[in-house]
Amino acid sequence: MMLLLTLPGSGGVWEEGKHAENGQKWRSLEHKGPLFPPEYEPLPSSVSFLYNGTPVILRPATEEVATFYAKMLDHEFTTKEVFQNNFFTDWKEVMTETERQLISDLSQCDFSNIHKYFVEKTEEKRNMTKEEKQVLKEEANKLTEEYGYCLLDGHREKIGNFRVEPPGLFRGRGEHPKMGKLKKRVQPEDVIINCSKDVKIPEPPPGHRWKKVQHDNTVTWLASWVENIHGHIKYIMLNPSSKLKGEKDWQKYETARKLKLSVDSIRSEYQSAWTSCEMKQRQYGVALYFIDKLALRAGNEKDDDTADTVGCCSLRVEHINLHRHLDSLDYVVEFDFLGKDSIRYYNKVPVEKQVYKNLKLFMNSKNPDDDLFDRISTTYLNKKLNEAMPGLTAKVFRTFNASTTLQEQLNQLTTGQCTWVSWPILAYNRANRAVAILCNHQRAAPKTFEKSMQLLQEKIKKKQEEVEKAKKELKQAKKEHKQLPSEVLVQKMEKTVKRLLEQLKKLQLLETDRNENKVIALGTSKLNYLDPRISVAWCKKNNVPVEKIYNKTQRAKFAWAIDMADENFQF
DNA sequence: CAGATGACTTGAGCATAATGGG
DNA sequence: CCCATTATGCTCAAGTCATCTG
Helix, strand or coil, X not given: CCCCCCCCCCCCHHHCCCCCHHHCCCCCEECCCCECCCCCCCCCCCCCEEECCEEECCCHHHHHHHHHHHHCCCCHHHHCHHHHHHHHHHHHHHCCHHHHHHCCCHHHEECHHHHHHHHHHHHHHHCCCHHHHHHHHHHHHHHHHHHCEEEECCEEEEECCCECCCCEECCCCCCCCCCCCEECCCCHHHCEEXXXXXXXXXXXXXXXXXXXXXXXXXXXXXXXXXXCCCCCEEEECECCCCHHHHHHHHHHHHHHHHHHHHHHHHHHHHHHHCCCCCHHHHHHHHHHHHHHHHCCCCCCCCCCCCCCCCCCCCCEHHHEXXXXXXCCEEEEEEEXXXXXXXXXXXXXXXXXXXXXXXXXXXXXXXXXXXXCCCCCCHHHHHHHHHHHCCCCCHHHHHHHHHHHHHHHHHHHHCCCCCHHHHCHHHHHHHHHHHHHHHCCCECCCCCCHHHHHHHHHHHHHHHHHHHHHHHHHHHHHHHXXXXXXXXXXXXXXXXXXXXXXXXXXXXXXXXXXXXXXXXXXXXXXXXXXXXXXXXXXXXXXXXXXXXXXXXXXXXXXXXXXXXXXXXXXXX
């Protein structure tokens, strides 16, 4: 599917991107290849690894893997059995025969000297003088300047990740069965370079050669290699600020906006599927209902060697509980499962009676670990969706519902007598938060949360006292000047009270804002789900500088939207 | 047509830089 | 101005979905 994206009157660079017929992503591509991490530097001889209490000298390759473990010593996951076993198995594979003979028990390994050495090293680095830090910074800038950019169709574009990932110990999210495995060092011989034919081919590091150099302009990556933990391909790609990525992003939101036109008919279609005589259709109807109503992810099947997480289509019977009545509500579904990144999804949702009845039916005579939607797959779901509207897939609903929610919330919070109107940024955050909650974007509560809340509360108390004091003084002054109520002093005091009250109100709103934000992450939805044109238009309409909403990076990513959206844009 | 592969988006957490209050 | 707190950028894992393959 190719959307032809044109915007009347906008002119400029964003209309150029029309060459994507037959899947061509670029005409010319030139870059310097990825930057490799520095070679391993052996430990000074004074830092020793102990086995059974006695120092053992390891060959550099073995020692390097030992340092990976040593560096992680104060992380909780090094205490996990899976982590230790995976590490030890992979470490032994790196050892020489002699080393392997000796080191047969991880619990006899003492990495504490190595750990201490690295702690000291970070400390040293922290204590470097400003000048030394400056030198380091300049060196880093030089590398970014050299490797961080490429030339795509004649435009200099920022690369997203120009560094090859360094070796280390794999730490997946959640209870990952492969945690602790050795993530091997990537060599130039593992790397495929993608660039145009007529251009200077990047030099491999001295003494090395590339795995392959190809010239495929139907893909957007500059380099790739296969990672050894799962055998997945890793890519070097462009930064979100690039034209290539920007146009793709724009297209994504245009697809979501197109859903607006057919969402009513799609909704009534899946609702009628709830009473279909075919079980498969009923499952389709209920699954899509969840995706639409709750913004669940599609839920593809996963490999066994990954953490046990689910999305909509992979929900199992054990992940929901049905309540005929709950908290004065009827037909409540209680969801409790681990989603992407092993983030818990917990929600109690009242549903239509027919949905409830169907869920009972789907669960009938199944085991807890059986699939809830056993007759459908994400492939089937997406095939049906694509028939309903070209380009429509499950994830479009997330974008659609997120952006629609933002638009509605902004319209609501910034009109009328609502208290948020006076502080539009807080209103915006609140709208953003409604979306983040919908999408279940969570974060760990900040370490200093309680402390900073306490501080804020003290501030509020102080301000309250100030208000009281000012009010009293005003009263007193009024009394004293009863015969002269228009006295300048009284007016001034009235102003002070008013100002203090405003400040108090703002602090209290800030407190609400912080509290509501404790475990909610706004960044992900802002970056991936909210049509930036909604925000840009809102800024213009409310005279809020766009810088208050988007920082420099975000403005670069959303340059296309800032460029084209006027204040009348509606999602 | 199921399963594998490939390309690309989405995601949380962490290191570092920037900021602002004492 | 300095230190602590917050904001930003980076990292790399983990999803989605289209296409390939046998």
